[in-house]
Amino acid sequence: MAAISFELIKKDPGSLARLGSLTTTHGSIQTPIFMPVGTQATVKAMTPEELVEVGSQIILANTYHLYLRPGHELIGRLGGLHRFMHWDRPMLTDSGGFQVFSLGELRKISEEGVNFRSHIDGSRHFISPEVSIAIQEALGADIAMCFDECPPYPAEYSYVQKSLELTTRWALRCKKAHQRPDQALFGIVQGGMHPELRRESARQITDIGFDGYALGGLSVGEEKEVMHRMMHECSDILPENSPRYIMGIGAPEDLVEAVNAGFDMFDCVMPTRNARNGALFTSFGRINIKAAVYAEDQSPIDPACSCYVCRNYSRAYLRHLYRSQEILASRLNSWHNLHYFLDLMAQIRAAIGRGEFASFRNDFYAARGS
Numbered sequence: 001m002a003a004i005s006f007e008l009i010k011k012d013p014g015s016l017a018r019l020g021s022l023t024t025t026h027g028s029i030q031t032p033i034f035m036p037v038g039t040q041a042t043v044k045a046m047t048p049e050e051l052v053e054v055g056s057q058i059i060l061a062n063t064y065h066l067y068l069r070p071g072h073e074l075i076g077r078l079g080g081l082h083r084f085m086h087w088d089r090p091m092l093t094d095s096g097g098f099q100v101f102s103l104g105e106l107r108k109i110s111e112e113g114v115n116f117r118s119h120i121d122g123s124r125h126f127i128s129p130e131v132s133i134a135i136q137e138a139l140g141a142d143i144a145m146c147f148d149e150c151p152p153y154p155a156e157y158s159y160v161q162k163s164l165e166l167t168t169r170w171a172l173r174c175k176k177a178h179q180r181p182d183q184a185l186f187g188i189v190q191g192g193m194h195p196e197l198r199r200e201s202a203r204q205i206t207d208i209g210f211d212g213y214a215l216g217g218l219s220v221g222e223e224k225e226v227m228h229r230m231m232h233e234c235s236d237i238l239p240e241n242s243p244r245y246i247m248g249i250g251a252p253e254d255l256v257e258a259v260n261a262g263f264d265m266f267d268c269v270m271p272t273r274n275a276r277n278g279a280l281f282t283s284f285g286r287i288n289i290k291a292a293v294y295a296e297d298q299s300p301i302d303p304a305c306s307c308y309v310c311r312n313y314s315r316a317y318l319r320h321l322y323r324s325q326e327i328l329a330s331r332l333n334s335w336h337n338l339h340y341f342l343d344l345m346a347q348i349r350a351a352i353g354r355g356e357f358a359s360f361r362n363d364f365y366a367a368r369g370s
């Protein structure tokens with residue numbers, strides 16, 4: 001029996017947007033979906049029960065971080081990541097490559113894998129496709145990701161081309177190493193910001209064949225129009241009846257564009273990281289709660305928001321908490337931002353269900369004056 005099954009429920013008449021249902025070992029997910037990031041086995045400041053209350057269906061964790069601390073063997077011995085963090089719904093783990101390149105010190109890449117120093121204590125480590133798969137199988141998430149190289153941005157065409165070829169060879173090694181029958185494995189498409197390399201990588205990864213397909217190498221500092229163009233470059237190559245995930249995306253406007261390009265799954269630290277910095281998402285754009293203008297503002301963050309925070313707390317109080325560096329500031333701000341992202345996806349699913357995604361997209365931009 002396959003670790004996951006994906007049902008394409010409805011295609012939007014005016015775009016590539018689609019409704020889907022992804023069934024995993026730990027339950028089903030309605031797509032398009034945003035996946036909160038729980039890097040170190042916690043979506044910062046939120047309990048699992050609160051994550052469910054704000055609409056989370058699936059959350060992410062990070063192989064790199066959990067390998068370094070507390071260790072994947074420890075988590076495996078204690079029953080796996082679901083039990084360790086008291087989350088009994090779907091989970092996805094990233095493969096660690098991206099974090100090694102973006103967090104690790106003094107990393108050295110070879111055909112075999114990557115040697116790097118821990119960002120925590122400088123200790124030396126090595127991760128290969130086989131090691132990444134072994135870590136993810138020990139953690140036991142419902143979806144594992146292939147070990148890939150996310151090329152730096154910008155990078156020479158020749159470097160990006162060699163890099164995508166390495167990612168393909170690593171993807172093949174990941175597929176051969178992956179044994180866990182209750183865990184799906186997604187391939188990752190690279191190719192930088194070059195349309196023809198994106199298409200070449202998409203062909204190579206789909207030729208190997210995976211349970212789902214991700215676009216990597218985006219949200220790495222490129223201009224938005226470049227990011228959006230790359231989203232459209234390989235939609236026609238990725239199998240229509242497989243789940244499609246764009247890694248590290250993104251801001252609300254990027255989510256709308258990614259759905260418009262035919263993608264189903266997204267993750268980003270933005271709602272929780274921005275929350276801790278006081279940046280709050282609303283139906284009329286972003287606000288920063290530390291601004292003096294909110295000092296005596298008794299209105300909610302967003303009058304159009306139905307979340308627990310907007311129903312019970314004023315901007316004045318949230319500004320006070322933030323300026324006082326109270327822990328509750330991170331909790332309430334994260335609660336509202338996650339609700340905003342997850343409610344946006346629920347509105348998108350409803351619009352696709354009505355065959356009205358194109359008008360939803362127009363209204364979304366109109367409400368933000370763009």
Ligand SMILES: CCCSCc1cc(N)cc2c(=O)[nH]c(N)nc12
Pocket residue numbers: 037039060061062094095096097098145148149150188215216217218219220247248249267
């Ligand atoms: C928990 C974090 C998941 S997404 C991390 C991520 C984010 C972005 N932006 C790109 C990549 C990528 O190219 N490859 C991989 N494995 N991961 C990426």
Ligand SMILES: [Zn+2]
Pocket residue numbers: 301302305306307308309310311336339
């Ligand atoms: Zn709210």
